[in-house]
Amino acid sequence: MSEPLKPVRVRFAPSPTGRLHLGGGRTALYNYLLAKKTGGTFILRIEDTDQKRYIESAEQEIMDGLHWLGIDWDEGPDKPGEAGPYRQSQRKQIYLDYAEKLINQGDAFYCFCSPERLREMKENQQKRREFPHYDGHCRDIPVAEARARIAAGESYVIRFKTPKEGSTTVRDHLRGEITVENRTIDDYIIVKSDGWALYHLAAMVDDHLMNISHVIRGSEWIPTLPLHHMIIKAFGWEEPVWIHLSVFLKPSGKGKMSKRESADLIKDGYSIFLTDLKDLGYLPEAVTNWIALMGWSFDDHTEFFNMPDLIRDFSLEKLNPSPAAINFTKLDHFNGLHIRSLATDDFVSRIEPFFAQKGLNADKETLTQIAPIIQERIGGLDEAPEIAGFFFRETVVPEVEDLFQKGLDAKQCAEIAARSYETLAPLSEISPVVGEPEMRLLVEAMQLKAAQVFGVLRVAVTGQRVSPPLFESMEIIGKDIVLDRIKNAQKMLEAYAADH
RNA sequence: GCCCCCAUCGUCUAGCGGCCUAGGACGUGGCCCUCUCAAGGCCAAAACGGGGAUUCGAAUUCCCCUGGGGGCACCA
Structure with a gap:
């Protein structure tokens, strides 16, 4: 460790001519980190001397973007200080x-x-x-x-x-x-x-x-x-x-991202704009971690950083001067890492808005129950309602084709549903503890594979071919609804078998 | 055209003269685990742009070339 730095005074000085993007976010971040690390001062200054290019909403969006990342300033347009005003137009x-x-x-x-x-x-x-x-x-x-x-x-x-x-x-x-x-x-x-x-x-x-x-x-x-x-x-x-x-290059590494290319990115679920990333289901912690590592490194193996870690470990000496190509798949990776590192109640409050956005009335109690089984299998917050929406819908309507399992015809699948119903109906509850052992006995009795039997149930109960673990899901949904859904699937399969 | 900056796996990077048969991560391929999907574990392929020079010794220093990037506004 070199000697501690004196408290610095640094600034992030964007012009309110557009939206805050990755490059601006990283510049702000490094300034902020250096200020925090040294016990210094971080200033936000708005460079709005060009009235022709001024965009009314930009200043607010810049501040929102910074706050979202977890960056705050000691002096700025909204935080008077001795060196103000902090808008150049003033x-x-x-x-x-x-x-x-x-x-x-x-x-x-x-x-x-x-x-x-x-x-x-x-x-x-x-x-x-x-x-x-x-x-x-x-x-x-x-x-x-x-x-x-x-x-x-x-x-x-x-x-x-x-x-x-x-x-x-x-x-x-x-x-x-x-x-x-x-x-x-x-x-x-x-x-x-x-x-x-x-x-x-x-x-x-x-x-x-x-x-x-x-x-x-x-x-x-x-x-x-x-x-x-x-x-x-x-x-x-x-x-x-x-x-x-250094500058950020487009993913191909060939030049800076053009305006057109930036706009097109959203089609693939990505964006270089901070406020978009929020809506796309990215955690600010993940974005911060990701951009911090584009042009800075700590050692030869540590990659997971939260803001306090960054403040502790940041140093100017480890900055890299060469240009870096933006790698969105790495952002996805960091997003998964940070999502999984969240405490349950924190995770719940983060995914809640994404259910609301899909029109799903997801109560906190149920979300807390499903959190442990979906937290490790979503890559972005936006995927939560996709994988777990069935918990909050009155009915599920599976495609009959989805009910079919490998190597089985409709009639056999219908029998799986029927016998599963018979097996589960008498039980006090359906869960990994009560239900799963009985179902595994049924699998043996029918001389089938677990995947085949559970596959029918999965689609019957969740309406999806891909879902969180079956018995955990059924426990949360509740026995009555589960049985209804199995019965429904059985009828669908029988009707199909009769027609073909 | 001119000026400047940069140069290690496909990508992000570690490396600041001998610890390098070049380390980590993402991605990719394979295997394990497994009720789907993930997560996790293990393994694999994958790089010092080229040429000189300095040195006992260079990915590490210097020069040239090449390549890439940025800038050349009554924008920031």
Whole structure:
């Protein structure tokens, strides 16, 4: 164990432009884990400076998604703190003041180039096979002159003035030094013509003002990392520890999941969106465990983690910088593992909504009885009503074909039903203790296989070819109903036999 | 086109110069258990992208190539 880390201040800073997905969830998780592990502070900051892409419901969905995973924040839009407000849309003037400062010290400049000129410039650059970048047209306009043009009503943006010679080296905690030639760093716009700051300025200002010590974010920010470094240096601020996480690739490993592919996933019972996963029957514990292990590991054999384990065992040093393909079958595996690890009453309260959703009135008492026999045989919570719905239906209507058993005709199956009825009817109850021994004697007497006899009963009683263990199920259903259902199946089989 | 990042079984990964005839997990195949389905147990197939260099010794360090990924917006 290395020395304990000092309490960190970290943040998750999503933009409310869409739904929270796996990648965002993992970024939030790692930030949260580092904060909890070090006794630090986890901040939720909403980056909503782009009103054009703003989606009303997104902020709430992001918060719901995080809460569902078990992640909570110490400071955020709904949790005031000293460094607030935590919505960038409420901090517009702050960014403008800092942009002004950069202008005054010569690290930024006003740019009056029209979108048309910029577009033409880019087209020409592409024709010449150059990479698209600002050509410096307004770089050297004296500030006084620029301010006069602004006063006269000209539209403008503010660009950061990047050096054109030399190179910049920034250290990423995972990847080591990243060096780029300064000439490849554009004079990025940091304030738009509508007066709103862009990410590059706003995030750096906020990270400083909010005293962020470690920035854990996606690798899509690596290309602009030198820019961020320059902005921070221009202000003379201390730089946070940078940690750039790898991206999630689609299951094939070929590239990121497209919007279309994401939407199509739901057809297979999967989704990259957290709120969908909840509805699909996944446990938040399973999802958390799963995404935690995509890009982080503990040792060479431990894979089962709950949130407290993760907080205890998480460390930056075990992060993996390479991209990871999403593997939904592994999520299924973790879901099964976590479902089976649930205490009975917890399990019951988790499956309850899924019965309700199917219109089944499942009472807690019965659910508690069936919990032990279905808990280890469902892969997702959504499967509970599929496998155990018959407990809550007045009648079951088996397909007569399902009643047939291997090697037997309808008449023989009817006889199984009849003799089973005779065997069970006199008993005080039907259960693994009372009923099963008698039925096994019947199996012997009829010179059949247990699977054949029990198969008829299973379909008769549950209406399904696949069900929880027979005698346990019959005990819960109750003798009277069980006998009714057997009798019904017997009649179906006899009718069939008579017709064929 | 330019810049940057990454590189161990199909997938997620362990490995930070000798413990490696490369370990675990998912998935796959087989067997056991068994009233169906699961769960569980056992076994098996399956990887260090290629080429140089350093070293007594390289999956582990360096270089090149190749491959994959990300970025190049008045989005974040």
